[in-house]
Amino acid sequence: MSIQCIIQTIKSYDTIIIHRHVRPDPDAVGSQAGLKEIIRRSFPDKNVYIAGEGDSSLDFLASMDGIDDHTYKGALVIACDTANAARIDDQRYNMGEKLIKIDHHPEVDSYGDVMWVDTSASSTCEMIYDLCQHAKNDGFVFSDEAARLIYAGIVGDTGRFLFPSTTKKTFQHAAELVTYNFDRPNLYDGIYNIKENIAKLQGYILQQFELSGSGLSTVKLTKELMDKYRVSPNETGQLVGVLGNIEGIKAWVLFIEEEDIIRVRLRSKGPAINEIAAKYNGGGHPMASGATVETWEETDKVIKDLNQVCLNYKA
Ligand code: AMP
Numbered sequence: 083m084s085i086q087c088i089i090q091t092i093k094s095y096d097t098i099i100i101h102r103h104v105r106p107d108p109d110a111v112g113s114q115a116g117l118k119e120i121i122r123r124s125f126p127d128k129n130v131y132i133a134g135e136g137d138s139s140l141d142f143l144a145s146m147d148g149i150d151d152h153t154y155k156g157a158l159v160i161a162c163d164t165a166n167a168a169r170i171d172d173q174r175y176n177m178g179e180k181l182i183k184i185d186h187h188p189e190v191d192s193y194g195d196v197m198w199v200d201t202s203a204s205s206t207c208e209m210i211y212d213l214c215q216h217a218k219n220d221g222f223v224f225s226d227e228a229a230r231l232i233y234a235g236i237v238g239d240t241g242r243f244l245f246p247s248t249t250k251k252t253f254q255h256a257a258e259l260v261t262y263n264f265d266r267p268n269l270y271d272g273i274y275n276i277k278e279n280i281a282k283l284q285g286y287i288l289q290q291f292e293l294s295g296s297g298l299s300t301v302k303l304t305k306e307l308m309d310k311y312r313v314s315p316n317e318t319g320q321l322v323g324v325l326g327n328i329e330g331i332k333a334w335v336l337f338i339e340e341e342d343i344i345r346v347r348l349r350s351k352g353p354a355i356n357e358i359a360a361k362y363n364g365g366g367h368p369m370a371s372g373a374t375v376e377t378w379e380e381t382d383k384v385i386k387d388l389n390q391v392c393l394n395y396k397a
Contacts, residue, residue, distance in 0.1 A: 084198040088182055089217045091196060092121060095158035097129045099149060099178060103164040104171040105316060106137050108273055112235025113162040113184070113206035115144035119228040120214050124221055129153075134171035137316065142272035143234055154178045163206035165365055166190035184209055186239075188356060190365045204247040207235025211255050229262030234269055241323070245369065276320050283311040284324045291325060296392035297332030299325050300385055302378075305339045315340045322347045332392045337381050346373040346384060353395035358387045 092098065100118055102110035118130045131147040151174065159178035164170050165187035175181065183194035186203040203209045211232050214222050236256060240248045243256070260266065276284075286307075291299050303318060313321075318338050325334045326349065333350040346362060348355045354368035362384055364373025375381055 084196055085213060085216050087196050088184070088198055088213065089220050089222070091158060091180065091182060092160075093125070093220060095128070095180070097131075097153060097157040099131045099133055099154065099157050099159050101133045101159065101161045101164070101170050101172070101175045103169045104135070105319075106134065106140055106171070107319065108140065108143065108238030109205045109207055109235035110163045111137075111140045111143045112231045112233075112238065113210050116207060116228050116231035116235065117160065117162065117184075117210050117213075118144075119225060119231060120210070120222060123225045123228070124217075124223045133174070139317065139320075142269075143231060149174075151177065158182065160184060161194065162210070163187070167193040184213075187365065187367060190360075202249070204245075204249060204252045205236050205239035207232045207239070208252055208255055210235075211259070224262075226263045229259045230264035230269060233259040233264070233266075234273060237270075238273055247367075247369075277317075279312045280317060280320050283308075283313050284321055286311070287321060287324055291328070293328065293330060294389060294392075296389045297330055297395075298385070298388050298392045299328070299331055299334040300388075301325070301334070301336045302381070303336060303338045308339070315345060318345075318347065322349060325349075326351070332395055333388055335384065335388060337375075337378075337384075342376075344375050344378065344381060346375060346381070348372065348388070352397055353391040355388065355391065358384065358391065361387065 100114045102114040114132050118132050121130045131149050133149055134146055136146045154174060154177035157178040158180050159175050160182045161170050161175055162184050165185055181194045183197045185199050186206050188201055189199055200209055214224050287301055293299050315338050322336055325331055332352050333355055336347040338345040348359055348371045350369045356366050356368050356371040359366050359371030359373040362373035362375055366372050
């Protein structure tokens with residue numbers, strides 16, 4: 083079973099480098115840094131690193147390690163929360179001796195020597211907690227800091243236990259995690275507090291949005307608009323949920339204009355939208371996906387496809 087194989091593989095390596103996806107979220111960093119914390123606590127002699135570009139909005143969770151290329155020689159690399167190899171941050175993930183994939187997204191790429199993909203898990207953090215539970219007899223220990231990181235990822239990816247991906251197991255894990263000593267209000271502040279300019283752009287979106295007859299809403303964030311509100315493309319993660327409670331909405335999409343691409347952030351309350359994401363160079367979950375297009379003309383095609391799935395959808 084892959085979970086046992088992962089436990090034994092972790093035990094057998096002295097150097098372990100943990101990656102996650104580009105444009106990280108609390109589940110990506112929480113699973114990555116949570117796993118590092120667990121391994122370090124359990125096996126203090128191992129060298130464990132977390133790789134990828136830092137994101138200042140997630141500094142409250144963990145800071146990335148600077149890693150030389152030669153550190154990868156003979157190392158075990160673990161990629162957390164990333165369905166496709168092209169989205170692993172950074173791309174040195176394949177310079178190690180062995181590669182493990184741990185993820186809860188629908189499979190896009192079968193990369194890695196060992197793969198553990200569980201799409202029934204609410205989050206990769208939920209899987210990391212499972213892993214630690216299974217590994218208790220192998221010397222794995224948990225800590226307050228691991229609980230903080232893992233809890234952050236579960237809260238982040240379930241939308242505070244709101245999304246349908248939240249299961250009995252998610253709540254059971256959460257119930258155990260809150261028995262550890264960490265500052266929950268402070269953690270929530272880190273995840274949910276937003277800057278004034280983001281709040282103002284949220285207000286703009288709520289003022290301007292329109293709902294089509296099919297139940298689709300489309301938001302176009304041009305470079306000009308984001309400059310006006312001084313919001314960076316990475317910060318738009320804090321805007322994407324803003325339309326979720328509008329009565330009658332079935333799906334919505336944010337188009338975010340970057341230097342040479344337009345990022346597509348898709349969300350749904352019913353129709354599966356990940357196949358549309360896959361059609362436009364992306365992927366993700368049925369209710370939360372992302373993609374990339376090159377031109378505004380192409381965004382019209384995405385809107386047409388989304389309208390169609392909304393029209394076809396029967397609750
Ligand atoms: P986001 O809007 O960035 O929060 O992404 C929502 C979900 O879609 C997350 O599970 C991401 O991992 C996934 N996702 C976003 N962009 C892409 C992409 N270009 N390719 C594959 N999956 C993506």
